[in-house]
Amino acid sequence: MKTNMNKRQYAYKVIRTRIVDGTYAPGQRIIINQIAKEVGSSHIPVREAIHQLESEKLLEFKPNIGAIVKGIDNQLYKESLEVLALLEGYATAISATNITAQGITKLKEINREMKIMLDNYELDKLGALNREFHFHIYSFCPNELLIKNIEETWGRLDIVRQAGFTFYPKRTPQSIEEHATLIQLLEEKVSSATIEQYARNHKLKTLDAFKLRS
Structure with missing residues (x-):
């Protein structure tokens, strides 16, 4: 028998996954009875999951309607990127003190694969490789809450990425070059402050590309 907390987490995962993968479209109403039946729980864990998703700005409450999928507007997207720049900069700096030689080699392989995908214009694979690159770095970060x-912020941005709004062909070659520089900084074990600033600026340049496009 699942505990109430586990049921809440399960309901949260079900709803959030469907928002991110586009199963639930912006404006769609979340039916509590339906979710409760699917996850085998009472209404309470589902309501708790919905409140959490509201705090993450993935859902919003509408009077006389209930919880609906909010999606992400331009302003929230920009704010999420700004927050991500701070979080990722710090996570990269922490990871730098723990990353192994094998970890560096793996980063080089991923970045090389990104270059091949770009040259072959297999654009649909670049986003997944970019995520793999950064999260491989974070696998060496001991701060699980960070x-x-x-991950939660990437999840919010994935809603926009799913619609194909965040691919910038002109930005991608520069991003791959920045990955190579970041790998070099990690390999040379430069100061944490230098790595944090570089990783932060790397993310902020994606925000700059978005602003130019919007």
Whole structure:
């Protein structure tokens, strides 16, 4: 028998996954009875999951309607990128003190694969490789709460990425070059402050590309 907390987490995962993968579209109402039946719980864990998703700005409450999928507007997207720049900069700096030689080699392989995908214009694979690159770095970060917050913020941005709004062909070659520089900084074990600033600026340049496009 699942505990109430586990049921809440399960309901949260079900709803959030469907928002991120586009199963639940912006404006769609979340039916509490339906979710409760699917996860085998009472209404309470589902309501708790909904409140959490409201705090993450993935759902919003509408009077006489209930919880609906909020999606992400331009302003929230920009704010999420700004927060992500701070979180990822710090996570990269922490990871730098723990990353192994094998970890560095793996980063080089991923970045090389990104270059091949770009040259072959297999654009649909670049986003997944970019995520793999950064989260491989974070696999060396011992701060689990920090990584959880990064994952949640990426999840919000994934809603926009799913619609194909965040791919910038002109930005991608520069991003791959920046990855190579970041790998070099990690390999040379430069100061944490230098790595944090570089990783932060790397993310902020994506925000700059978004602003130019919007």
